[in-house]
Amino acid sequence: MRESVPSPATAAQLAAAAARRSKPHTCKDCGAHPETPCIQASDGRHLCAACAYIHRLRTRQQEAAAASRQAAEQAARLLADEHLLVLAVDYTPGEPTASGNPRPPAAARITAIDRDGTPVCDRTLRLTGPRTPGAPAHATDPAETTADPHRPAHRPHRPGLDRE
Ligand SMILES: [Zn+2]
Structure with a gap:
């Protein structure tokens, strides 16, 4: 009398095969x-x-x-909004620390144009303290309220949009 040989598959494998069928x-x-x-x-x-x-x-x-x-x-x-301003911000990376760790950006150049493409603002702002290296020499303190030399003279001041 011969006995059937059990399958080497586990119960989970047999269940998976039945599910596939x-x-x-x-x-x-x-x-x-x-x-x-x-x-x-x-x-x-x-x-x-x-x-x-x-x-x-x-x-x-x-x-x-x-x-x-x-x-x-x-x-x-x-584009239908007459108050549209398009901003672009380019960051100047900060110089790494002496141990090579990265620093946050040292400066940000902020450029703004209106919906006609006319430049409204082009400033480089220092984002770190004055003694921290990495910012361009022409970067200004964000708190300064000097007039933007790049602003076209014919453009009227727009409260809430211009920063002066
Ligand atoms: Zn098919």
């Missing part, structure tokens, strides 16, 4: 019968690997198109 193996999109179980897509359909990949790409395309439309609408709203 119960998953669908027919793609709901192209009808393929892949060896591995189909992947459940975001819309709930079970798809083969290729169709699931295509589905993810199409979903990302739709999300990117929606984001692009929102960005265009936001840009149109911003």
Whole structure:
């Protein structure tokens, strides 16, 4: 009398294999019968690997198109505002400490243009104390209230927007 030889697989492996067998193996999109179980897509359909990949790409395309439309609408709203100012801040990195650790930025060049592209402000502000190295020589203290030499003379003062 012969006895059956037990499988070397663990109970967990047998359960996983049974679960794989119960998953669908027919793609709901192209009808393929892949060896591995189909992947459940975001819309709930079970798809083969290729169709699931295509589905993810199409979903990302739709999300990117929606984001692009929102960005265009936001840009149109911003450009319609007569008080629009576009700021650019370029930081001058601080010199590292003697031990090589980085310091915070030493200065910031702040450039502002209005919606027509006319420069409104171009200043370099010192962000550290006067004895801390790294800031350009022309950097000014942010607390100083001197007039901006780069401001065009014909532009009127705009309270709340100009810093003087
Ligand atoms: Zn498919």
